[in-house]
Amino acid sequence: MSDTSTSRPKVGMYAFRTPDPRRLGAFWAEVMSLPVSEHSTDDLVMLDLDHQVAPITWMFERDDSAGNGPTRTGLDLTHDDEGAWRAIADRAESAGATREGEHENGGVRWIAMTDPDGNAFRVFAPRPS
Numbered sequence: 001m002s003d004t005s006t007s008r009p010k011v012g013m014y015a016f017r018t019p020d021p022r023r024l025g026a027f028w029a030e031v032m033s034l035p036v037s038e039h040s041t042d043d044l045v046m047l048d049l050d051h052q053v054a055p056i057t058w059m060f061e062r063d064d065s066a067g068n069g070p071t072r073t074g075l076d077l078t079h080d081d082e083g084a085w086r087a088i089a090d091r092a093e094s095a096g097a098t099r100e101g102e103h104e105n106g107g108v109r110w111i112a113m114t115d116p117d118g119n120a121f122r123v124f125a126p127r128p129s
Helices: 021-032 085-095
Strands: 013-018 044-047 057-062 075-078 098-105 108-114 120-124
Touching: 013 021, 021 044, 021 057, 021 085, 085 098, 085 108, 085 120
Parallel strands: 013 057, 075 120
Antiparallel strands: 044 057, 098 108, 108 120
16 A cells, blocks of 8 residues: 555634624624634634634635535534533533434434434544443
8 A cells, every 4th residue: 555644635614604604603602612704794604714723724605505405424523521522512512503313322422413414413522441
């Protein structure tokens, strides 16, 4: 196998199409503790555009046809601290997420949720050792 470490792609941005970029952007800004770019508009909202907090920008762009079908992409969030992962789910719920259920399989625990547009995401406990 050849070494692909120098040519391996990296995620540069998470992009969401939504009928309401300001609402969905504000939700994810709250959940992920990311700053909203001052260059955001009603049609395009960017989180952490200058990578002040994290290495990846989040983008929410207006698409009035979005949200009319099943979600095709989901995010998995986690925290290394056993006491903190549930707080992420609580913060998401307070910001407008819906808690769909809590699950465990083989010692792996997670909370299934949807954001205000119905996009699925999960909050995982630290992986068992």
